Amino acid sequence: MKQITLTINEIPVSVPSGSTILDAARAAGVEIPTLCAYEGLKPKAACKLCQVIVEGEEKAKMACATRVKEGMRVTTDSDELFARRKALIQEMFRQHTVDCHHCLRIGSTRAEHFDPKFCESCFFCDCVRDGFCELQALALRFGVDQLPFEIHEHDFGMDCSTGSVLRNMDKCVRCRRCVEACQGQGVGILGLRRRKNGQTVAATSDMLSDGCIRCGRCVEVCPTGALYMAEHKDEILYHAHQYGTKTSALLFPDAVRPLEALYGERFSFGQLAAALKKIGIDRVYDGGSALALSRAKAARLLDERLGTGTLLLTDNHAAKAFLQSRFPERSAQFAFFDSPLQCFSAALRAEQPGTKLIAVGGENAFGAEAAETGAADYFVNARELYRILLRSGGAPAKRIPVEAEALPCDPVPEGYAPLLADIPWSLREGPAEVSVLRNGGHFRGLICRNPQQAEKALQEAEAWDVIRVLA
Numbered sequence: 001m002k003q004i005t006l007t008i009n010e011i012p013v014s015v016p017s018g019s020t021i022l023d024a025a026r027a028a029g030v031e032i033p034t035l036c037a038y039e040g041l042k043p044k045a046a047c048k049l050c051q052v053i054v055e056g057e058e059k060a061k062m063a064c065a066t067r068v069k070e071g072m073r074v075t076t077d078s079d080e081l082f083a084r085r086k087a088l089i090q091e092m093f094r095q096h097t098v099d100c101h102h103c104l105r106i107g108s109t110r111a112e113h114f115d116p117k118f119c120e121s122c123f124f125c126d127c128v129r130d131g132f133c134e135l136q137a138l139a140l141r142f143g144v145d146q147l148p149f150e151i152h153e154h155d156f157g158m159d160c161s162t163g164s165v166l167r168n169m170d171k172c173v174r175c176r177r178c179v180e181a182c183q184g185q186g187v188g189i190l191g192l193r194r195r196k197n198g199q200t201v202a203a204t205s206d207m208l209s210d211g212c213i214r215c216g217r218c219v220e221v222c223p224t225g226a227l228y229m230a231e232h233k234d235e236i237l238y239h240a241h242q243y244g245t246k247t248s249a250l251l252f253p254d255a256v257r258p259l260e261a262l263y264g265e266r267f268s269f270g271q272l273a274a275a276l277k278k279i280g281i282d283r284v285y286d287g288g289s290a291l292a293l294s295r296a297k298a299a300r301l302l303d304e305r306l307g308t309g310t311l312l313l314t315d316n317h318a319a320k321a322f323l324q325s326r327f328p329e330r331s332a333q334f335a336f337f338d339s340p341l342q343c344f345s346a347a348l349r350a351e352q353p354g355t356k357l358i359a360v361g362g363e364n365a366f367g368a369e370a371a372e373t374g375a376a377d378y379f380v381n382a383r384e385l386y387r388i389l390l391r392s393g394g395a396p397a398k399r400i401p402v403e404a405e406a407l408p409c410d411p412v413p414e415g416y417a418p419l420l421a422d423i424p425w426s427l428r429e430g431p432a433e434v435s436v437l438r439n440g441g442h443f444r445g446l447i448c449r450n451p452q453q454a455e456k457a458l459q460e461a462e463a464w465d466v467i468r469v470l471a
Contacts, residue, residue, distance in 0.1 A: 216364025270401025
C-alpha cells in the first residue's frame with residue numbers, strides 16, 4: 001500500500017494511504033483529544049474536539065474524519081485550539097449530570113482540587129465511571145470548572161428495561177459511539193432522537209429492551225457511563241464477608257489486561273485470583289477450564305449434527321438472542337451449546353448448593369446471561385472489579401499468586417480446534433474461513449466476528465457446513 005508522508009507538529013510521519021490525521025498523529029505519538037473516535041468504528045466528527053489546523057486550509061479540520069495528503073503540515077495544539085476545545089467541553093456539561101464536576105464532599109468545582117484516584121474509591125456520588133471517565137479526564141486537562149450557564153441535569157432519565165444493560169441518558173454527550181457499535185453489530189436500534197428537553201441518543205422505540213440483544217458492546221465504547229452494566233459491588237462484598245455464606249468466582253483470563261490498564265501496572269492471573277481471595281471469595285476457578293468444558297460440549301454436539309445441513313453454532317448469549325429474534329425460521333439449524341458460564345453453574349450448583357456464584361470477565365454479555373438465565377448470581381466486569389478492589393484493599397500487584405481451581409473436562413478433538421479457537425470479536429476484521437476435519441470428513445466452517453457478519457453469511461448459507469457466531 002502506498003505510504004503518505006506528512007508532518008504533525010513538525011514531526012515527520014509516514015502512514016498508509018487512506019489514513020486519517022488522527023491515525024497519523026497516533027502513529028507519531030501525538031495525542032489529539034477526542035470523545036467520538038473509537039478504533040473499529042466509523043468516524044462521525046461528532047464531538048469536534050479533534051479539530052486541527054492544516055497549513056493552507058482556511059477552516060479547522062476534524063482529525064478523525066480528514067484523510068492525509070502528501071506533504072500535509074498539521075498543527076494539533078495552539079492557544080486557539082485549546083480555547084475552542086475548552087469551550088466544547090464546557091458545552092457538553094450543559095445537559096450532563098455533574099455529580100463528579102461539583103463535588104459536594106470536598107465542596108469545590110475547581111479542576112485542580114479533584115483527584116481521580118480519590119473519585120474511584122469514593123462512595124459519595126458513585127458514578128460508574130468516576131475516576132476513569134473520558135469527559136471527566138478532559139475537564140481536568142482543560143481546566144473546566146466554573147460552568148457559565150444553568151445546568152440541566154435530569155432531562156432524560158434512566159432506561160432499566162433490559163435489567164442488565166442500563167441507560168442513563170443524562171450522562172450522554174452525543175458522541176454516537178454506541179450508535180455505531182449497535183449498527184456494526186447488525187442490531188441498529190440506537191440513534192439521535194429529538195426530545196422536548198433536547199437531543200440525545202435513544203432506542204428506536206424508547207425502550208432499550210425492544211430489539212436489544214444485550215451484547216454489551218455499547219457499554220464498552222461509551223466514554224461517560226451513560227451506558228453501563230448493572231453493578232453489584234455492595235452485594236458481592238456483603239456475601240464475601242458474611243459468615244455462613246460460601247462464594248465461588250469464575251475468573252476469566254480476559255479480565256487481566258483491562259484491569260492492568262486501569263491500575264497502570266502489571267500483574268499475573270494468579271495474583272488476580274489471590275486478590276479475589278483477599279476480599280473474601282472462598283474459591284476461585286479458572287475461566288479457561290470452563291471454556292474448555294464448553295468447547296467439549298460443542299464438539300459432542302457437532303459430532304451428532306455436522307453434515308446434516310448448515311449449522312448456526314454459538315454459545316454466546318447475545319448471539320443466541322440475535323439469531324432467535326432475526327431468524328426464527330432457521331431454528332432447526334441452531335446448534336446452541338452451553339457457555340462457560342453455564343458449564344460453571346451446572347458443575348457448582350450440583351457440587352456446592354447454596355454457594356453464591358460470581359463471574360468475573362471482560363465480556364459484558366456475561367452480565368446479561370447471568371441476569372437472565374441464573375447461570376451466576378452476579379457478573380463483574382474489569383471496571384467494576386477495579387472499584388471493588390480499590391475499596392477493599394485487594395490490589396493484585398501486591399498479592400502472592402495462587403493457583404485457581406479447574407473444572408474437569410475432556411480435551412477438544414483436534415479436528416474441531418480451528419472452528420472453536422479463540423477469535424476476538426471485531427467490527428473491523430472480516431469473518432474467518434476454517435476447515436473442519438472430523439471422522440474422515442472435510443467440512444467448511446465460517447467464524448463470524450459479529451452478528452452482522454452472520455446475517456450476511458446466511459445469504460449464502462449453503463456454502464458452509466457450520467457458521468459460528470460471535471457477538
